[in-house]
Amino acid sequence: MPLKILRRSLPNWGWGYGPPGEGPFPAIVLLHGSEGSRSGMIYRTAAVLAAHGFPAMAFPYSNGKNSGDIIEVPLDSTAEALSSLRAWSIVGTKVGLYGSSRGAEHALLLASLMSRDDVAGLPDAIAVHTPPDVICGAFNSRMWRDAGDPGWRPWDPADRAWNWRGSSNELLPTTPIEIERFNGPIFLSHGTKDATWSVEMTYRLRDRLKRHGRAPEVHLYEGEGHSVNSDIENQHNEQLIDFFGRHLS
Template sequence: MELRIVRRLIPEWGTTYGPPGEGPFPAVMILHGSEGAWSGWSHRNAAILAAHGFLAFPLGYSSGGNAWNAGHIVDYPLDRSVEALAALRAFPYAGPRIGLYGVSRGAEHALLLASLMAREGMEELPDAIAAHSPPDVVCGAFDSRSHRDPGDPGWQAWDANNRAWTWKGSQKELLPTTPIEVERYPGPLFLSHGMKDRMWSVEMTRRLEQRLKMHGHQPEVHYYEGEDHIPGSAGENLHHEYLIGFFEKHLC
């Protein structure tokens, strides 16, 4: 029996999931949300993309944490994600076109990274970006050790003094509520959001869509009726149909 999904290691970076064979394959770097690298969700998403012919690389960027507790998104150097993209491009099994896919905080990460790279005139921008449940502004740090649901006696307000991201050693331009300049990215963009999202309002994606169109872009945008921050079974099937179609169109 031949395996239908094969793991391959990018030395010093982590594992990929892809089809069997020598490739090269269209590649996608996946960015997790506040559930952290240990939760396995980004690896599960990678396996889904791999089953459809992509080489998928789930980049773990949260700090700390373990199999029982999410890591933290605090002072993460976005420069490291630039290096991770370069490592994926250099991987022998990766094709010439590289996509970026993020969910929730990972969607923020993807859009913010692309906007900063474009602003700096960097080469090797992602060739296509998909963001599900994204914010339209920079958000503060996430520390899983202090996170509690509203109503829990240990609940704490989000401290905007703590920063999630750095760029070239500085937090200066990445303060919470700073708009993400997504319009700087010149490539194809996919945005999606559940219309009943209780965590981040769907209005965030509507504002991103409006901002992009004001600057002459035509993003592919999907709003999922009745779906929350993460879609249910039927909603996720629809989402993956759209997502895979988007990456097939722009990476294959």
């Protein structure tokens, strides 16, 4: 029986899943959270999107394997990855961007900087789950502590997660992410009982976008935490497919 979902690879880029055939298809770049690209979580989402007609490629941006570190990650590399995906022969004219948790931060920050600096190749639509509304500090997987641990401490401004065009000086922790600079469709989702990154951050993103005349699509999952149960994950995936189907077609 022929496969309905194929593993797809881009040389020097990464891999994901897509439908059979040569397209052209609308495609999506996926950005993992602090769990890292090797955890498999982001590839699960990629497979679901692929089953609905999207080549969905997970970009492994963190430093190292497994959870890896998010320390001085060059956002320029992700902008280049978007351009490489657009140039792929099976990809049509539109490319989306999806991220969860630190991947959501990554997606929103990248889009804001590309918009500000008029960089070509902006994503045509962005969806994020459990996003922050500010830049967060560097993530060291060997030293991570949750907020309930006595070893927890606030972000050190010297420990920076991201850089852009070779510098992290303007990407200090707690700096607001200026996502209102991005003029395309935006999907925001969050569990209302998220104890890792508060849903208040999505409320602030929503309100910030509305103040600037944007109309984000917002989905709140009542009683859910940073991770969601199976039923809500299925609902979330249906909403993602609908969102990207409308805006990348």
